[in-house]
Amino acid sequence: MKRMFLLASTFLMLSFLLADNAISKKERSYATKLLKDTEKAVFEQVKGLTPAQLMFKPAPDRWSVEECVKHIAASEEMLWGQAEATLKQAANPEKKSEIKVTDEQLVQKVEDRTNKVKTVEKLQPENIPLKSTEEALDSFKKNREKLIDFIKSTNEDLRSHIATMPFGSIDSYQFVLFIAAHSNRHTQQIMEVKADPNFPK
Template identity: 60%
Template sequence: MKKIVFFAVIMAAFAFVAPNNPLTKKERKDAIDLLKSTENDLLQEVKGLSEAQLKYKPAPDRWSVEECVIHIATTEQMLWQATDAGIKQTANPEKRSEIKMTDEQIVKGVEDRSTKRQTSDNLKPENSPFKSMSEALASLKSSREKLTSYVKSTSDDLRDHVLTMPFGSLDSYQMILFIAAHNGRHTLQIKEVKADPGFPKS
């Protein structure tokens, strides 16, 4: 009888241990869909472009298609390194009150091209370790495959790992959305370059 009571106490104790809070099915699907769609949109926009088209700049202070792709890959690498480092730190749910944006607001805000922003010097194409679009695309495809696989299978509590970034506080899940949306933002920029009257026909 004592053994039964002891076993019941142990089971009750385990029942009160807080479980991991992995992503919901909807959160996983939303992030994966955004990661895949933004990558596919980018690849479609740059497919078959000539060297002249890749390097065309609508103005001296605007980026070419190639420079946009290099910036996307460079920034994605940096953002994921920061996110991964945050996930490996102790959870800090007490910082959730510092988050001021919903998932939807983050995606919409990052992709909104009506507000122009200056990037930091280390993320400018001329300072990137990638020296060509092919190098940048290879990195992007590899990192995106790994990130998508991670989102599919992770049991990490992404919501309770909050990062303080120059643009505000986001949880780790929102950082993944930010990565995908940033890709989408500059794919729109590529479309603007291609729509410029001086864009080479071939």
Template identity: 45%
Template sequence: MKKKNLGYTMLMLLVMTGFAGTVNLNPLTKKEKQVAVDHLKQSKDDLMQSVKGLSDNQLNFKPSAEEWSVNECIQHLALTENLFWESMNKALKETPNPDKRTEIKISDEEVLAKMASRDNKVKTFSTLTPDNSTFTTTKEALDVIKMKRKTFIQFIKTTETDMRSHVVNSPMGMVDAYHLVLMNAAHTNRHIQQINDVKSHTDFPKR
């Protein structure tokens, strides 16, 4: 009887303090975590490989006045790495809204494919253009990307948050907080393609 009363008392305390409403019933599955971690790691590694050994002359080569150099792509990626982290955390701080999941019309695979595809032309927010970067060198921007990506990966590995129940609006329509993580990795892949296009330009410096 005492144990029963104790259990009831604990339940009432949880309800009154609000903790009962914060229990995460649907944390990410092992597969979901692994998919996100794999994409975050691979895209970061591919980015580092794409710029490895490039000289300052090569990093700053612009195919045209309107097109970005490799360095400018990196500056942009450093800015967006921070933005995706802030956006994810902002979404997770909001009250869970699982009822909004019915408004999500895009799958994980489609998020990855559409964000990475350069066929889908998207105008960059002015705050995310290289001109607004405060990073003085390519190395500094790359270091920011590596540091923030490590934070992303550690978060995904350890979180028990129900990321699927935090639904927000995005340029792709309604998505959940987990989708924002996938977007980050795919966005990196998008600009790796751009970097490779710059490197394959006929006037790209030999060194």
């Protein structure tokens, strides 16, 4: 009986320690809402588009709606894989001082399309194995659901796992925000394509 009590006490103590390191309710809510809202926006922008509209390119060097969706889906999978890899490594809270952006600043920076960025070769539409808009949307939805489930339930100390990105350092919580903001960045790109005067009616 005494041993059982000791085990129970240890379990409770560990639970409290985990809870102390977990993200706050406000942080969890903010990330979940951002993930859901940006997912919804992708589906809303492609809903009802014809094959001609999906394939239309405003210029030879511009992406079509379908290419944007393929990029969103492939990026979602790759970025989430990178985020998971960061969490599997030892926590490195000593690098927190290297983070130069707030959560809100990070989201705004990623979503700002006035700052043009060339993607890596792997994520160029022609190098993505997804065959259609439908296949890309299915992949995106599956990976986004995994990410939403993760952020709603995790007790990981996301703020103490720091990743070094090409634009600077972010913690693993910000990595999740980055993924959500990235999909919105390219949702805006889809809207730009649809706003082109030559977009098929």
